[in-house]
Amino acid sequence: MVMANSLKFVTVACCLFVVLLMAYPVESAKRYLFKTCEQSSFCRRNREYADLAQSKGAAWDSPYAIDSSTVQFDGGVLQGTILKSILDSKGDPTNVELPFQLVFLESGTARFMVDEKQRTDSPISGFPESITQRRYNEASKWAVTGDLTPDDNAIDATTDNERKDGVYKIKFGPDRYFEAVVESKPLRVAFYRDGEPQVILNDRGLINMDHWRAKPDPSQINDDPSLKNELDIKDMWEESFGGSTDTKPKGPESIALDVTFPGYEHVFGIPEHADKFSLRETRGGEGNHNEPYRLFNVDIFEYEVNSPMAMYGAIPFMQAQKKKSSVGIFWANGADTWIDIVKSKPNEQSFGVKKSTETHWISESGIIDMYVMLGPDPTSVYHQYGLLTGFTALPPIYAVGYHQCRWNYNSEDDVAEVDANFDKYEIPYDAIWLDIEYTENKKYFTWLKSMFPTPEKMMQNLDKRKRKLVVIIDPHIKKEAGYKTYETLSKGELAIKTSEGQEYNGWCWPGESAWIDTFNPKAADFWKDQYKPGKFCGYENNFLMWNDMNEPSVFNGPEVSAPRDALHYGNWEHRDVHNIYGATYHNATQQAMLARNPRQRPFVLTRSFFAGSQRYGAVWTGDNAASWDYLKIVTPMLLSHSIAGFSFVGADVGGFFGNPTPELLTRWYQAGAFYPFFRGHAHIESKRREPWLAGEPYTSLIRNAIRLRYQLLPSVYTAFHRASFDGVPIVRPMFLLAPENEEAFEIDDQFFFGETGLLVKPIVEEGARSTEIYIPDDELYYDYFDETIYEGIGYKHLDAPFEKIPILARGGHIIVRRDRYRRSATLMSHDPLTLVIHLDRSGNAGGVFYMDDGETMAYNRGAFLHRFFMFNAQDNILRSRSMQPSGASSRSYEKTIDEVRIEKIILVGFNTDKLKSARTVEAFQDKKSWSADIHVAETSDGKVSVVTVRDPKVLVIGDWSIQF
Template identity: 40%
Template sequence: MAPSSDRMGRVLVVPLVLLVLCFSVEGVDRGNFKTCEQSAFCKRQRELKPSQSPYRALLDTLELSDSRITLQLINDNNKVRLLLELYRLQGNMTRVKINELKPLRPRYEVRDVLIADPPTKPMTVVSQDENGVVLSLGENEQRLIVSAQPFRLDIVEGPEVLLSLNSRGLLAFEHLRLRKDTISQKITSTFGSMWDSIKSVFSSKGDIEGAGGSDNAKNEGDKVEEGEEEEKPGMWEETFKTHSDSKPNGPTSISLDFSFPGVKHVYGIPEHAETLRLKNTHGTDPYRLYNLDVFQYELHNPMALYGSVPVIISHNAQRTMGVFWLNAAETWVDITSSTLTTFGKMLEFVQGSSEVPQTDVRWISESGIIDVFIMLGPTPSDVFTQYASLTGTQAFPPLSTLGYHQSRWNYNDQEDVKAVDQGFDEHDIPYDFIWLDIEHTDGKRYFTWDPQKFPQPKEMLQKLMEKRRKMVTIVDPHIKVDSGYKIHSEIGSKNFYAKNKDGADYEGWCWPGSAGYPDFTNPEMRAWWASQFAYDQYKGSMENLYTWNDMNEPSVFNGPEVTMHKDALFGSWENRDVHNLYGLYVHMATAEGLIQRSGGTERPFVLSRAFFAGSQRYGAIWTGDNAAEWGHLKISIPMCLSLGLVGISFCGADVGGFFKHPSAELLVRWYQAGAYQPFFRSHAHLDTPRREPWLFGPENTALIREAIRQRYALLPYWYQLFYNAYRTGQPVMRPLWVEFPEEPATFAIDNEYLIGKHLLVHPVTDEGAKSITAHLPGKGEVWYDVHTFQKHKGTQNLHIPVTMSSIPVFQRGGSIISRKDRIRRSSSCMENDPYTLYVALSAQGTAEGELYIDDFHTFNFEKEKQFIHRRLYFSNNVLTSSNLAPDSKFTTAAWIEKIIIIGATRPSSVSTKAKDGAASAVEFDFDSTASVVTLHKPDLNAGTDWTVTLQ
């Protein structure tokens, strides 16, 4: 939620200059945010010339152990040594770490993102000479080749180069050092004319110019000369607008380039309001990863947004791979097209010297170390599994959170909440959650309620609970500085606030006025925060109250780029080192609080705006403060697809747009699109007119109602997909190329997508559209319109006329999808309702799918194995249900009330047979026009073994 220009009278504590700064333009004010040219370390790194790498591998330092290989690198310009560590990981992955061999002080290494230390496998040396060393990775004749001068790594498989590191010579590691003028002034004041001789001694030992590699000069038989490394602007301090950034540790940035031979398509590195396929950044700014509160962000711009996942995925028709750059500092990513460089002697046996088109990706981070995980696929599914093994899988949400969420900034009071809730019943529209924004609190004091507007929160929540509905309230990480506010007082007394560079509690301006920012990197602070969600701490809360973390980049209205100063301190680390982790830590602590309040029984739901790699473990993400514009509707698709590719499946965009007022047509189209995206929430700015679904006339109300009802009918399928995402790491919402990796026509498509493997969705996202063209992939595949059951062949661009009621969705032939076609006021009211199976036959007359059932809200599926997981399979005119979880301990009252077989021929009879039971005849209809057989009341329990036979 970004600041509002029309709320000056309601945020009197915020200085007028800040409001002008934040709100003086329509849309994003680019001047508030840095370009690469304005970021000193990015500018320095980008000035480096390719193919002039000063780094050389010292092969005589190679050491081999069971878990890793180490090797020293030396920068021949300054004689500073680096330590290279190579790990072969289980699951066809390689880890590369590079750090200073002897830094002046430790450099930050990211914590709490990896779920465990990745298990390793041994590597062996295949060959070695003066030019390099060849290591075996064991998988499919894979080799890791280390070239000595200039240093370079190549991963090859048989005759094919899969990936190269530093092939363009852009490895750069700004070593920690002492500031020249500080040393000179200090020693000169003490020793006067003795400085020249002392300086000579220090320099020969590398203690000044070569700090971080103390014996480098001596070992190389050379000494580091003063002035060898040029001092450039921004190394020790930097100013942006009115903000000064002190850099007591000096320049610390790192850079490394990666080359993908034969690859033209790369994806990932969210969050950007950009196409799915990442664009060439040559001649423009790189993509930026730095979590920021960007007011009304601009489309098709590489500037940073609210979250950062430093993962890039490459794909061509032969292979999918990924690179995970584990660094939490500000990071810029350059993407360019080039050709593979000619190989040296050691590589001649690989691929000759032929030129191959390739994509080059260069990572530049302000601080930290180089810590890279190379995920070698080879399939998209393999890459998802590999990444999930590192950072975890998507949290398995309660079923109700997959329903519809109604929100705005803000519902005024308890009567307003009651009226909106009744409005859904009066208009027969289902919903599960109603949300309250910052105005529900007592003066922007989180964990509180406004005593006039929400005097009886438990009564309000109880009335929602009686309808089996729920609420979300916002809890932001900026804490009002107020000695009478319990949360502030306790954080202060426990010394849990982040500090400014001088060691005092950091204060910035946000919604409450002057605010402190808890140090969520501190596990003790996170544990305390989690304890505040207990029912006896968060007064007025109940089990049907869940949480929303906004502004957790963190947002600081009067800070540089609307965030915290980089020289602020989290323990011993600067914000510049850990910045992109802040939102992850807030999300983590909040989710843990919701789990703890139930004694570890209930699954949490927490929505977060800021995120990092691993955020998927804690809940949902949305795409932030979008606008009621057609372009923002369109961009929501690639934004969520990009997040899904890097593990975050629970993604959505504010339906209708947060800013501005949508036309009725745009609002309807957005509901239709949102109903087929993982997180389905309408949300709006305080200053926009009300836009509950029934406020745009009866015709539009009916269209919105139908879109929401389609969502609820498909909840069993959504729930099964999220269970699989939790178990396997496979994305719920996925690009077409994930399922059709050998079809180049799918590689750049981002206006349609797949939900799981079986549903293809092409939302209508153009104003006044009379038709759309959907690409139906898959040679030999068939696709069925889910509304008409019309059959279409794969590998075609299908022209589809559309009206305002059209939501083009196709079920893949060969699939079985479970639905619940009895729609009630909330998902909880539908839990024991019967299922309808939609069996869409392939060209070969087969189909398969899954059905997953549990109690829909607790961890008992995991702790007590209380769940049902069934395989549904149709072949030779027999449909069977078999158990995929024989050790499970769960039963259900739900039954199969209807089976619809699409693409079928007329049977003469149909019978069912439950396990250990007799066969029973079943009534059926046959639609010869659509080739659909409908079985009525087969009387089968959804959780047991049974067969249906068509004669």
């Protein structure tokens, strides 16, 4: 009876905990759930270490130095041993050996690794004797898919005198364009391009690795000679927070390294944070943070804006940008990580008059595993990072359309009614989503039969209309006798375990639950089995997936997550892999969906992510709220995700929590039309807010915004295709197109969109009916809707009445559109195309168009169309030419689209004096020629002329030309 009452109490307490979180998402109700740096012993200790080094300045004598006698270079690898000076248990000086490698990859990226020499003489108390590798070294295994082969062409450029002084120089990269300079004492690794330092590791001497040591007797810990030089020994072997105790069976094992970007004032990346795009300093001061940025995947209700607090995902990638130069680093570590950022004063002698950015990376465990990418420009950095961690998966075309979701659509009738209303109000959409209430008592892979008696029929009805169904499945599995999914998971020992090796149980939506351990290959196989059509819904044509709560979220766990001393496959602790877990779950789901239907391109949305997650699907920014502040913070968040490799990103349109005003909802849809992932979503307690419920004029304005997205889908899909092979994101910062304009680097309330050249400035202020948009270069810009011309670097005033989205079209780009209304993206696949050409100052323009079947894997076998359109001012000819790779055949695919044509060409900014008096153009294709009529709208009131060719009768396949 006592046990039953205790269990009942825990159940009630956990449920009350969740209710309180959701009912009172105020700032004070969230912060106490999550650690500050001061409350995290390894962060606090390494910050104190940095303060000590800073206080000593040039007199700082770091205990780390390279043993020059161990250094050797061969086959593109410089390696040796770093010695850390410590005191032994008797108080005598000794050294800890830290093997290091500096690997120069064929891609031009450099990899710096530091490990601790394995200790097998002292088994770790409480752990199996089979553990011989104390430090977790597999983060790169999960994040990196690229070729890590060392570059045999890297050369040792060290002189004999330099070698005697403990200095080593290696030239590497394309044409040996880059140089690495390694100094033994003080330990320093600098990377040069064009003879100038770009990235310096350990420039301030903050490298630090907690070395292996036996746990001291608690009664003698203050007198232990080996701890004499430690600044702070509090919580080194055991740590409590929020009522939970971390046993730390392996003791302290943190790592830290400082990274300096000399002459770079701006750094970006390290998502996920709801903060400015150009990262702030973290050591205080006006407009700065007092806390480091934290990377620790957590379930945080209604996250704070303008904060360095941890959120749902972690990508430890940082880009530094200065005029005409860009570099990047990737810290391959999946443990709790804190990052300090400070801006040093200009040092004219060393780096010119620009500030330098000094960063300090601190992780709880693992090895130092740092990748350095030397650019030289943003596009090169994104490509180099993509070659490491993979590129954005090319999504199916319907995934790029609009998605309709809420917690929850309650029944099959509800789904059918919402679907019908989209048609009634002539609003396109591609997928309707079901949250957790579709299940039987929150048991995944089940259906609540009273509300969803015939799920296959429901999906078939949607499929007839070319629409999809997305359902949610989370990693927590309800612990219940008779529930086969749980019983198989438990019997197979496929769940996360406690520090004692038993199945770990915590609380989430179903109540007491176990969490699948997707680091375990057998668990991943088990997951595939759950998705088989015979086990979970027999219909497969339009069945898509949503992963949530995969941080993992544990309502009664420390920091709303799993205990750090819990165990995963291979007996690695959760502390080692925490930030990677969500990515392994995302990967397992994607693989399960591929196994379910190998022909179908899967779509899987995730909330938690790590570097490399872009290979598996899409992500959204989590539990935002219906307020203008949350709308405003979306753009910098999307920019941060995008430059860190995760292009397929969006935010809940309208805000998840609360009820948006009609104005806020409308402006959010206008912004959301340009989110790579475009979904409306709402909390279960929020009022229904499907677009037609807003009433007029809002419904029409929302309809127009969604239709604009569908009109631009050919260009959006083309941008996704580019991201899938070179890493250039969909949402693009100012410096990507204007790398010389440093004034634009901090601008994060506008962005360039995909391949279109469109400069988008969302309205994020209540009542705003105008805005200031910044033009970052000397190119011509045209109002997208009325062709008003803008030019000259600086802010321009744009009217933004409620019905208008502020968009400028940059000269020199050709936008590919489909202008006919359809119910969904799939139904548009054979519609004719419109080309919108905005001429640059020289009268030229170019654009790319990519097209495939939008659903299957056939594009991997050459079943796609890739064209380049160009307008040349010298001969006034618009040409279409193939971009198919050499040897690739697309003939079989082209036969399926041989009727797709160009139905309209809109030429903006053309000098109409060049037109013939007959006002016709000549078209050429397949050795034939013909005339096509044109319409001319002359220049007036600050607008430019527009020439429209209606039905030029050219096909999208094959080369063609049109003479103006």
